[in-house]
Each structure stands twice: as structure tokens, then as C-alpha cells.
Amino acid sequence: MSAILETRGLSRSFRGLQAVHAVDFTLERGEIRALIGPNGAGKTTFVSMLIGRLAPDAGTVAFEGRDITALPDHARVARGMAYTFQITSVFSRLTAAENVALAARRRLGTDRAAVAREVAEALARTGLGDRAEVAAEDLSYGHQRLLEIAMGLAQRPRLMILDEPTQGLAESEIAAFKALIRDLAAETTILLIEHNMGVVMELADRITVLNFGEVLAEGTPAEIHADPRVQDAYLGTERAHA
């Protein structure tokens, strides 16, 4: 396996507060990695620097071996990264199909037939096939989350960053989501920022735990599950601060 994404010494602070501090992080091609941590651990700051929504104070980000630290967000996406928003961010007045078509068109351009195929496939895989002509704002919350993922699929990214994808989903929807991610893992590398431990333990090949802006632990779900430092961080006992 080779690294698809690497950060070295990645740091960012807000008004003197270190949100992310000197994080070295390596993501292998083809894996499903979960990024977890208590609230305020710096997860969102960290992934925002990966996709380029936020500039780091120090450190570098490399994608497929090339330094992309200086690239703006849209250029990173154009190179094969995709990002789905934690807070649903779809084009609410456009139809589901048009939302996905916008995601597909950057790659496929004016080839209308290819775009239509891609849209149909992405909607079918996320179970939105019968909602294609519904305006995104008229979809249920769970369906909007799935639409986000369909937009990710249609970009055919080599790395997909999913920020809290199961937030607000019903149990039945979460089950379908898990099946979709397993299916997807054959095509792309997945970085999953997730609160739901059930989802993380079941899906992830490896888990990285952030705490106070630093990598606290990294390992297989079993290793992380057994790690006393991780338990402390989540339970907030004295030792976590020591």
C-alpha cells in the first residue's frame, strides 16, 4: 500500500488557542480510516486544512505524493479529493438530479449522455433514484445527507472525506449508509469523521484519535477500543489532562 494523503507538522491556532498541533498523519490508499475524538478535539479544523477550506499556520499536506499545501480548495477537488459537508450544504432550490449533475459535470464537461448516466448511477446507489426531480429542499433531512454522498460519488474521487455523514440519520438509514460505504471502499479511499462509535467500529480499517489537537492514538478498532488513553479522553478523567 502507498500513502494517498500525508500531513507533516500540520498546525493551526485560533487567537492563541492551538486547535491542531503538529499533526503527522498518513492515509494509505484503499483504506477506510475513521477520525474520532471528543468535541473540540480539532477534527473539523484538521479536515478543513486537508481540503483547503482553512490555511494551516505551519506544516504541509501532500496528496498522491505532491505537496498541495498552497492549492486552493477547488484545485484540490479537481485533483481527486471530495468532501461532504458536516452541515448539509446542497443546492437547495435545484433538483436532486441537478445537484449531482453539477458534481459530475466538472469531470465530464459537455457530454450530456455521460452526465445523465453518472447522475442516474449515483442516485441509484444512494437510494434516491425515485427522487431525482425533487428539489433538494423538499427532501427529508436523511435524504439530503444521502444527496451529499451522491454528489461525492459522482465526482469519482480517489479520496473521499465524509464529515459526520450519519449525523441526524435514522437507524435504518445508518444501516444503508454502512452498506454503501463498504461497497464504495473498493473504488476509493475514505476518511470518515464520525461520532457514532457503532459505525466507526464496524466500518473502519484503522482509527485515528485526536485529542486537544494532537494525535492521541492510532490503530485498528480493537486496539483503539482497548486503549486506556482513549477511554480517558472520552470519559474526561483526570489522567487525560495529565
Added chain:
Amino acid sequence: MSRSLALHLGLVALLLALNFVLPPYAHGNLARVMTLAIYAIGYNIAFGYTGLLSLGHAMFFAAGMYGAGLLLRFTEAGALPGFALGLICGAGLALAVGLLALRTAGVSFMIVTLMFSQAIYLTILYFGAYTRGDEGFVIDSAARVVAGFDLGDSGVRYLVAWALFSAALMFSLWLVNRPTGRVFVAIRENEPRARLLGYDTFRLKLQALVISATISAASGAAYGLLFGYAGASFAGVQYSIFPLLWVLLGGAGTVIGPFLGTLFMFYLIDLSSGITDAYMLIAGVTLIGLTLFAPQGIAGEIRRRFWRALP
């Protein structure tokens, strides 16, 4: 042929047919409305489709008008090169202004475009020796001839206005159905999302602004050439507000809306000034009524109620 193409071609055909039946006064009015509707179509690309609320589009209208007018005033170049120069001036100005103004968004963008436009207005006044400032200048009718056709002749004027308007309308319809036009809408709806789909939104907004300005300049150049006059009032704040009003009334983000809005506003003022000197009062009340009961404009309301796929 799709319904939307049929609708827009139908409008084009109707306007051509009206050339042969309208009485002289309405005939002249409609030529003027079509010329100004080109301006509204241009403004709609930036505002209606891309969400760029500019308060300075008069500078692009004036760039076209003075680009054409000054060339004809000081050289023997002729009307067609004048028209072409007008377009180049509008596009060039939009490129320069856009590179600076598009670093801002929202209210700041409104203010920056307003300021740039005022700077152009004051520049026209400052070079009064060439532009004759507020008073303006008449573009010599001898220069306003293309291939033997006198642009000042009412029949020719109508047909030229019709041809340019039709070209702008059909171009606009074509553009908004293209992938580029769809991305303009995506930027209007949710720019951060569009960026994270990999679109360079700054470059695309600049593209939208240049297209918008070039069409606006075409309107300005056509107005100067068809009606034979260029004056600084066309570069004033009022002429930046007009296209915004026309587009809002007709339906922002619809292809046909700018024409409907321009026509409606023109006749609203024309008819109410026939009733009373306080015609702005009637116009104002009507505008308030329309904003209350059809906030998305005439075509926007049609789209909402009857025809969701209207482009």
C-alpha cells in the same frame, strides 16, 4: 423543439411581425424597449443567474455607448467598427473592474461596483472637451449608416434593434442551458459548495461579469447608434438601477424576464405620465404592488405557478 425554445422563438417572431402592424408611436417605443432590454438581458446574466448584485452596470452600458460614439465622432471609421469598439470597451472594463471588485462579495461588491461606475461617470465629465459632459453629443447621422442602410430610419432602426435583441435573447437561452450557465446558477445558490465540487468560482464569476458587461455594452453601443446620441446621464446611478428594476420586475434568473420587465416599466411610465404629472406616484404604487404579489417578477411568478422548467 422544446417548449422553452418554442416560447423564445415565438417571442422573436411576434416582435418581427409587430414591425409591420404597429402604429408609428408604438413602433418607435418598441424599438427603444428592445434596445434597452438587451441591457437587462446582460444584467440578468450577472445578477439573475450568477447572483452578482452590481450597482454599477451603467459603466458597461456607457462603455459601449462612448466606445462607439467617440469613434464615430472623431474618426471616419463607421458604425460597425464603432459597435465592435463599444463591445471591446465593455469587455475590457469588466475584466479590469472584475479582477478587483470580485475580491469582495455581497454588500461590498455592490458598493465597489457603484464606486467604479461613479468614477467612470466623473471621468466622462472630466473629459468634457471630448465627451461634452452632461450635455452629450449627437452622433452624426451620416456616420450611422451600415451597408447603405440608415440606422436613423425608423424601419431600419426597428429591425436592427430586433436583430440584436433576438441574438442576445437566444444567446442567453443557450448560455443558461450550457454547463457553464448551470455552474453560474450553482454559484448563485451556494458558492462554497460549488468551490468544493472543484469549480474555480472566482474565474467563473469573472467570466459571467465579462459576458454580462459585453451584452450591456452592446445595448449601450446600439442605443447610441440607433438613436444618435451619447450623454453622461447614461453613465449615472439611475442607469445602474434601471436594469436591476427591469430584471426584478420581469423575473430575475429567467431568460424572458428582462424583456417583460423592460416593456412593463416603459409602458408603466409612459401610460401614467399620460394621466398625471405625478406619474412616478402611479409607477411607484404599481411597483410596490408587484413586489408584494409577485416577488419573483412576472416570469418568475409564471415559473412558480405554471411552468417549473421555464429557463
